[in-house]
Amino acid sequence: xxxxxxxxxxxxxxxxxxxxxxxxxxxxxRIAGQSIYSFESNDTTLAIKHVVEHLESELKExxxxxxxxxxxxxxxxxxxxxxxxxxxxxxIKNEDISNMADIxxxxxxxxxxxxxxxxxxxxDDFQNIATPVGQSAHSMSAIxxxxxxxxxxxxxxxxxxxxxxxxxxxxxxxxxxxAHTVRPKKENSLIIxxxxxxxxxxxxxxxxxxxxxxxxxGQSVLTDLLATHFNLSWDMANKIKxxxxxxxxxxxxxxxxxxNNHDFTKADVNNIIMPALExxxxxxxxxxxxxxxxxxxxQIYITGGGANIVGIEDIILSxxxxxxxxxxxxxxxxxxxxxxxxxxxxxxxxxxxxxxDFVNSTLKNMLKMFKKKPKQKFIPIMPSTLAFNxxxxxxxxxxxxxxITMIHVDILDGLFVDDVYGGVDDLKYIRTKSNAHLNVHLMxxxxxxxxxxxxxxxxxxxxxxxxxxxxxQAWELLxxxxxxxxxxxxxxxxxxxxxxxxxxxxxxxxMSIIPGAIGRPFIPESIRRIESLAAVRRKHKxxxxxxxxxxxxxxxxxxxxxxGADFLVxxxxxxxxxxxxxxxxxxxQK
Numbered sequence: 001x002x003x004x005x006x007x008x009x010x011x012x013x014x015x016x017x018x019x020x021x022x023x024x025x026x027x028x029x030r031i032a033g034q035s036i037y038s039f040e041s042n043d044t045t046l047a048i049k050h051v052v053e054h055l056e057s058e059l060k061e062x063x064x065x066x067x068x069x070x071x072x073x074x075x076x077x078x079x080x081x082x083x084x085x086x087x088x089x090x091x092i093k094n095e096d097i098s099n100m101a102d103i104x105x106x107x108x109x110x111x112x113x114x115x116x117x118x119x120x121x122x123x124d125d126f127q128n129i130a131t132p133v134g135q136s137a138h139s140m141s142a143i144x145x146x147x148x149x150x151x152x153x154x155x156x157x158x159x160x161x162x163x164x165x166x167x168x169x170x171x172x173x174x175x176x177x178x179a180h181t182v183r184p185k186k187e188n189s190l191i192i193x194x195x196x197x198x199x200x201x202x203x204x205x206x207x208x209x210x211x212x213x214x215x216x217x218g219q220s221v222l223t224d225l226l227a228t229h230f231n232l233s234w235d236m237a238n239k240i241k242x243x244x245x246x247x248x249x250x251x252x253x254x255x256x257x258x259x260n261n262h263d264f265t266k267a268d269v270n271n272i273i274m275p276a277l278e279x280x281x282x283x284x285x286x287x288x289x290x291x292x293x294x295x296x297x298x299q300i301y302i303t304g305g306g307a308n309i310v311g312i313e314d315i316i317l318s319x320x321x322x323x324x325x326x327x328x329x330x331x332x333x334x335x336x337x338x339x340x341x342x343x344x345x346x347x348x349x350x351x352x353x354x355x356x357d358f359v360n361s362t363l364k365n366m367l368k369m370f371k372k373k374p375k376q377k378f379i380p381i382m383p384s385t386l387a388f389n390x391x392x393x394x395x396x397x398x399x400x401x402x403x404i405t406m407i408h409v410d411i412l413d414g415l416f417v418d419d420v421y422g423g424v425d426d427l428k429y430i431r432t433k434s435n436a437h438l439n440v441h442l443m444x445x446x447x448x449x450x451x452x453x454x455x456x457x458x459x460x461x462x463x464x465x466x467x468x469x470x471x472x473q474a475w476e477l478l479x480x481x482x483x484x485x486x487x488x489x490x491x492x493x494x495x496x497x498x499x500x501x502x503x504x505x506x507x508x509x510x511m512s513i514i515p516g517a518i519g520r521p522f523i524p525e526s527i528r529r530i531e532s533l534a535a536v537r538r539k540h541k542x543x544x545x546x547x548x549x550x551x552x553x554x555x556x557x558x559x560x561x562x563x564g565a566d567f568l569v570x571x572x573x574x575x576x577x578x579x580x581x582x583x584x585x586x587x588x589q590k
Contacts, residue, residue, distance in 0.1 A: 012067070012166075022035070082103060083140070199304075383574050408441065413445060462486065466487055
């Protein structure tokens with residue numbers, strides 16, 4: 001059987017005067033080989049050819065397409081607010097979001113949107129939510145941050161690549177790539193790209209880009225000054241600039257020749273170009289000052305050709321009020337593109353490799369079935385009944401195949417959340433089909449009215465939602481029962497609300513999505529909440545377990561385990577898995 005994810009990828013950063021590239025090969029779900037190369041030339045097609053030929057030689061591969069970043073000419077950022085109203089209550093779908101995004105794509109003439117990033121959603125009373133999909137509302141508003149690139153600039157880049165026999169797979173903005181690979185997700189960061197033709201300044205928060213500005217002055221301005229002042233060719237002026245530019249003042253620079261073939265000194269070069277460099281940094285600071293004051297970035301990242309200037313960090317540190325500066329180097333863009341691509345491919349590649357190993361070992365596993373079975377291993381993964389047809393016998397066989405020992409049973413009354421799902425009769429049916437531990441979550445407005453019947457129906461753990469009106473009465477009833485007691489808390493409810501319950505709780509369920517339906521995205525802030533609960537548990541020597549429900553996939557599962565979670569509830573990921581046991585195993589990886 002072939003592993004379809006064994007493949008090689010080419011990433012190119014196409015600049016004005018140079019091209020850098022990263023190529024990597026995937027085999028068995030891992031990077032099996034990689035190579036990096038750059039080439040300077042004003043002939044973009046020639047530079048692409050040199051880089052591609054070198055990388056092909058290194059990896060023994062043949063490339064005919066690439067993922068691209070770099071200088072696409074004019075770029076623009078726009079923050080767009082859109083609103084949609086419905087005559088009657090409407091359940092918001094992905095299609096509604098897509099229709100809004102389509103409006104954004106047509107908002108700039110002669111510009112092509114590279115990245116459309118949703119910054120905020122509001123739906124009726126649900127303000128500033130991660131996603132409105134699944135919510136029922138009469139209106140929805142959305143704010144999108146969009147990075148556009150010149151259609152003409154993109155076409156020129158595509159033609160240059162095609163002339164080098166490379167077709168373009170997809171195009172990415174440099175700042176976007178760095179924001180998604182270098183900076184921590186929750187960090188407010190300023191990214192400064194000191195490019196040849198322009199200087200780009202952008203500010204990124206956990207939601208996405210909130211400021212982006214391209215300044216027409218770039219490092220080529222410094223080269224132009226030298227060429228004019230010393231009557232040099234542009235290429236020679238650029239060479240002398242790169243060899244001599246420095247922000248550090250040295251007495252010896254006054255006596256050090258800038259070149260063996262010229263009589264001016266290193267100090268002469270810097271006296272001409274440093275004021276222009278200072279002006280570029282000053283303009284970047286002035287342009288971004290309002291955004292900086294509003295969002296308070298805690299880190300600055302610099303890249304582009306100007307990142308190679310000796311002491312450039314000190315100038316930026318001084319101009320930007322001592323915000324820490326990290327120099328990523330001039331070739332960070334191609335590396336960031338490769339990292340971004342790998343982060344996207346990696347789960348698929350690992351899954352493909354594991355599937356390959358699993359199929360090859362199937363016969364051996366089948367033979368083991370006839371041997372004496374060991375005691376069943378406890379699996380801290382709970383499939384959610386919201387995602388499965390619990391009246392289908394195949395569902396229970398699927399659970400058995402993965403050794404599932406706990407099932408998360410949701411009961412929704414249509415009052416606490418909009419949807420109605422499950423009930424006492426459904427719980428009774430599940431109990432007759434499985435001897436697994438039934439962990440029941442009552443998403444009901446009056447949970448006290450459900451407790452006796454759900455216990456009688458077979459619940460082993462009974463969890464109530466702290467936000468429900470009858471939570472306190474229900475908790476007193478639970479304390480008198482013999483089942484495990486659980487308390488659930490939504491993502492927007494302060495953890496301090498849990499204080500009266502923690503002493504007697506057997507389990508705290510952290511809702512990591514907006515509850516009520518499967519398939520909603522994981523709320524990143526949930527990790528901090530899990531960590532806080534784990535810290536309280538340690539400090540006060542409490543007994544409760546921490547479970548997490550919503551948006552659980554392999555990457556978020558790892559974060560939850562590391563934060564201190566004991567159990568995870570999974571719905572969509574397990575439902576859509578081609579190989580159920582393999583999917584459960586992926587969620588168990590810590």
